[in-house]
């Protein structure tokens with residue numbers, strides 16, 4: 001079949017200002033970044049703690065490469081489990097105060113591994129309407145029936161749980177920190193409802209890992225729900241500055257996932273340098289919570305400054321700060337103007353967010369200095385005025 005139709009599809013995206021312009025980064029990822037030969041303030045990476053270019057982690061990765069090589073060249077269940085994988089999983093379990101942890105190649109893999117391993121045809125999933133795409137895909141793969149509940153609304157969740165057949169197996173799934181709005185699931189309330197109706201509870205803490213809780217131990221630690229949430233999904237691709245996913249929970253859960261989590265069985269293991277760098281990241285966080293504190297201080301400073309300028313930062317209470325603009329063309333223009341002024345923050349448009357909810361998403365980092373933040377506020381003010389947003 002001819003693929004000419006794809007040309008039209010792509011042109012349609014461009015015409016609707018929904019085309020993702022993929023930029024190429026020419027430097028290490030830090031508070032500043034080089035793109036197209038231009039040095040920019042970086043407010044776009046999920047580099048919450050500034051660890052993406054951390055010297056200790058780089059040293060650990062290089063040392064591990066020297067000793068163990070690069071890739072394990074096998075899936076975990078065949079020949080892909082090295083001592084480093086075991087060391088990382090033990091370190092993560094201890095850090096997160098969980099019985100056990102299993103790692104995956106990414107957070108996306110973790111979700112597509114865990115959900116179909118827990119529920120299947122005839123079972124029910126209750127999913128927050130703004131859950132991440134990888135949760136949506138994990139749900140689809142499971143073939144369980146999906147009931148969407150109103151965003152971060154335990155009352156609506158309870159109504160839907162109450163209406164369901166008592167005997168059916170149920171799984172409630174929520175993001176921890178929502179990646180596009182920067183609001184946080186009320187996990188304590190969701191846990192209360194979930195346990196009342198005998199449902200399993202899974203939280204995807206991708207944006208809370210290294211961000212929420214003591215020293216970045218995550219959302220379960222933040223709400224002091226250790227041992228109560230059945231599955232805590234995390235990622236090492238964001239605050240940890242590397243790449244990789246994980247699930248934390250009871251021993252029997254982790255053992256089951258090692259037998260039936262399909263990306264664990266059918267996709268090769270995390271590479272040696274990634275694993276070694278992640279081990280170093282856990283050590284770093286265990287030693288000190290100072291980066292996490294700096295991250296929150298920076299985020300509060302920037303959010304307060306943006307609000308004072310008259311920007312709508314939506315429901316953000318975390319280091320993710322959206323500038324709500326609505327129109328996708330305006331959001332794309334806003335991002336371009338920021339770029340011209342020396343600041344990198346991308347427009348987020350449909351289908352990542354709903355139609356009419358386009359925005360600039362600002363990602364904070366402990367790596368930003370106060371000068372970086374002040375300079376950023378000046379640029380946001382200038383562009384905001386130029387485009388009649390403030």
Ligand SMILES: *Cc1c(COP(=O)(O)O)cnc(C)c1O
Pocket residue numbers: 105106107108109111132134135175176179204205206207235236237238243244245
């Ligand atoms: C980013 C993200 C993921 C994917 O994590 P990766 O490690 O990048 O694959 C999964 N869930 C949520 C909520 C995320 O924000």
